[in-house]
Amino acid sequence: MSKEVVIKTDKLTKKFGDFIATNSISFEVYKGEIFGFLGANGAGKTTAMKMLCGLSRPSSGEAMIAGFDIYKQTEEIKKSIGYMSQKFSLYEDLTVKENIDFFGGIYGLRSEDLKAKRAELIKTLGLENEVNQLVSSLPLGWKQKLAFSVAVIHDPKIVFLDEPTGGVDPVTRRQFWDLIYDASSRGITIFVTTHYMDEAEYCNRISMMVDGEIKALDSPFNLKKQYGADTMDEVFYELARGATRKGD
Amino acid sequence: MKQFLSFVRKEFYHVFRDRKTLLMLFGLPIVQIVLFGFALTNEVKNAKIVIFDYAKDIASQEITQKFEANQNFQLTKSLMNAKQIESAFKKENVKLAIVFPANFYEDLLHLHKAQIQIIADGSDPNTASTLQNYANAIIMDYQMDLLQNQKLPYSINTELRMLYNPELKGATTFVPGIMALVLMLICVLMTAVSIVREKEMGTMEILLVSPFNPFLVIVSKALPYFLLSMVNLTVILVMATTLLDMPIHGSLLLLVAESALLIICALSVGLLISNITKSQQAAMLISMMGMMLPIILFTGFMFPLENMPKPLQLFSNIVPSKWYYIIAKSIMLKGLGIAAIWKETLVLIGMTVLLLFLSLKKFKTRLE
Structure with a gap:
């Protein structure tokens, strides 16, 4: 079975002066995969993710996102990806409907598509009664679910999630992951950073970054076997212990 | 185009949902007009x-x-x-x-x-x-x-006449100054704060990751504030002409066009400030403190520039509102046309282009 590669990096590097934030990382992510991108604070996760999203220009190395070159085809890449940051990135002073319409609008969805999408999204999230409420009045967990749904409103090939579940309870987090699985089953590739090791277990494969380099990359099962650990927590400690960089 | 409209609509939501902003946007000019026009006048009555x-x-x-x-x-x-x-x-x-x-x-x-x-x-x-x-x-x-x-064969008569403002009305000199002050302050503040807010909330990243053109982000941020400033300008002009008997001797169209130029100039300043600040508070502080004082001091409507030391006079040249003040006075009080104020207009255009260039360049590099 040959898997379709949607993210491919080759010796991707980002330097800030003398400091090498991301040092020659190479990996592949397949279509529909949930790819966990782990590492301690300051390990270079965010820098790597920013390069992949086109927010930051690599110092050297190659990368293809959804089949497009990271240097030359940033516009095409932007159309093929979705992004959700840890700040869950909705407009608090806009209503649920207005947020959906705005993000649908800037991704260039046509009116009728947007209307259908909006109805479907509101039904899935069970937000029928909150459609015209300001987002600021929603509980955090709902905001995050809404933010995720908005991030995939244009059916991107890949969605990047930067610590999407910070600060919510385990039940809500579990519900959030249901949305992620759902998106993954529709063929959307999920690229997610997290600090929660229980979430790492949900991923198909995970990579561990230490000091700007990828130290390990495999499925959670194989990694645990390889490091003789019972939980992902232990794997993480084992790998992160060698880090020389301080977290930020 | 649809993307652009979605964005502009969103900006209007922001403005109208935020009571404080609204109050500042429309309250400030009215308070200023009343304050400067009535209270701070050097006119003496009764x-x-x-x-x-x-x-x-x-x-x-x-x-x-x-x-x-x-x-x-x-x-x-x-x-x-x-x-x-x-x-x-x-x-x-x-x-x-x-x-x-x-x-x-x-x-x-x-x-x-x-x-x-x-x-x-x-x-x-x-x-x-x-x-x-x-x-x-x-x-x-x-x-x-x-x-x-009487017919006198020879009569030498010294005569003092106040040109353009024969009754020495205070309002006539203040209004063009207030227009400059209010338009500058509001536009600088609003643009700076609204862009920095996106940065602070983390929504700027989302916008930059989206296929929406970063240049259009700026344009669609600026457009609502441009329109609201034009509304403001109308309010000021109506108040000035009805309440303060301020004349507009020259072309109203020219006045509006020149004001639009000042507004664009101010929007560019706001953009520049938003590029160098990280928090809304900082943006607000720089816009309020950093702009208010130079504008009041160096526009010329409160303190005559002629009496200032040379270095300060030179410095006043980089304050856009100074040029606008000259322009507005010439149009409103002297009824002059573009022929008399083309130099000041050019200076203002030059400043705007430079500021716009600088801030867009800065905005671009920030994405890297």
Whole structure:
């Protein structure tokens, strides 16, 4: 079975002066995969993710996102990806409907598509009664679910999630992951950073970054076997212990 | 285009949902107009005066009538005794006393020269000199009347005339200044804060990851504030012309066009500030403190630039509102056209282009 590669990096590097934030990382992510991108604070996760999203220009190395070159085809890449940051990135002073319409609008969805999408999204999230409420009045967990749904409103090939579940309870987090699985089953590739090791277990494969380099990359099962650990927590400690960089 | 409209609509939601912003946006100009137009005026109304008439002839009576008719003065009484003058100043809050010497009309007729003594309350020099100017104007006015009836072969007449603002109205000089101040402040502040807010909330990243053109982010941020500023301009102009009797002698269209230019210039300043600040508070502080003082000091409507030391005069040249103030004054008070103000307009255009270039360049590099 040959898997379709949607993210491919080759010796991707980002330097800030003398400091090498991301040092020659190479990996592949397949279509529909949930790819966990782990590492301690300051390990270079965010820098790597920013390069992949086109927010930051690599110092050297190659990368293809959804089949497009990271240097030359940033516009095409932007159309093929979705992004959700840890700040869950909705407009608090806009209503649920207005947020959906705005993000649908800037991704260039046509009116009728947007209307259908909006109805479907509101039904899935069970937000029928909150459609015209300001987002600021929603509980955090709902905001995050809404933010995720908005991030995939244009059916991107890949969605990047930067610590999407910070600060919510385990039940809500579990519900959030249901949305992620759902998106993954529709063929959307999920690229997610997290600090929660229980979430790492949900991923198909995970990579561990230490000091700007990828130290390990495999499925959670194989990694645990390889490091003789019972939980992902232990794997993480084992790998992160060698880090020389301080977290930020 | 649809993307652009979605964005502009969103910006309007932001403005109208935020009561504080709204209040500032529309309250500030109104407060400023009322404050500067009424409270901070150097115009004096209904100043109490007394007249002490030794002459009691046709000329002194006619002048007295003119004083009575003028709304800057309120004639409290005619005195009988020169000693009463001082007590009038001390006890009755009189601001000005006018003394006609005996044989006033006779002297005027035969010697072509007569004197009137004007006594003012020097403890308040500003009011005193303003009142003195008013009094002079009234006496000059009488002289003009007199000259029309008489044919003198030679008559040398020094005449003081206040060009463009004959009644020395305070509002007329303040309004163009307030327009400059309000438009600059509002536009700089609003743009800076609204862009920094996106950065602070983390939504800027989302926008930059989206296929929406970063340049359009700026344009769609600026457009609502541009439109709202034009509404503001209308409010100021309507208030100024109706409440403060401010004339607009020149072309209204030209005035609006020049104001639009200032607004774009201010939006560019706001954009620049948003690029160098990280928090809304910082953006607000820089816009308010960093802009307000230079604008008030160096626009020229509060403190005459001519009296400033040379370095400060040179510095005033980089304050956009200074040029706009000259332009607005020329159009509103002197009724001049573009031919007279093309230099100032060019300076303003130059500044705008430079600022826009700088801030867009800065915005671009920030994405890297």
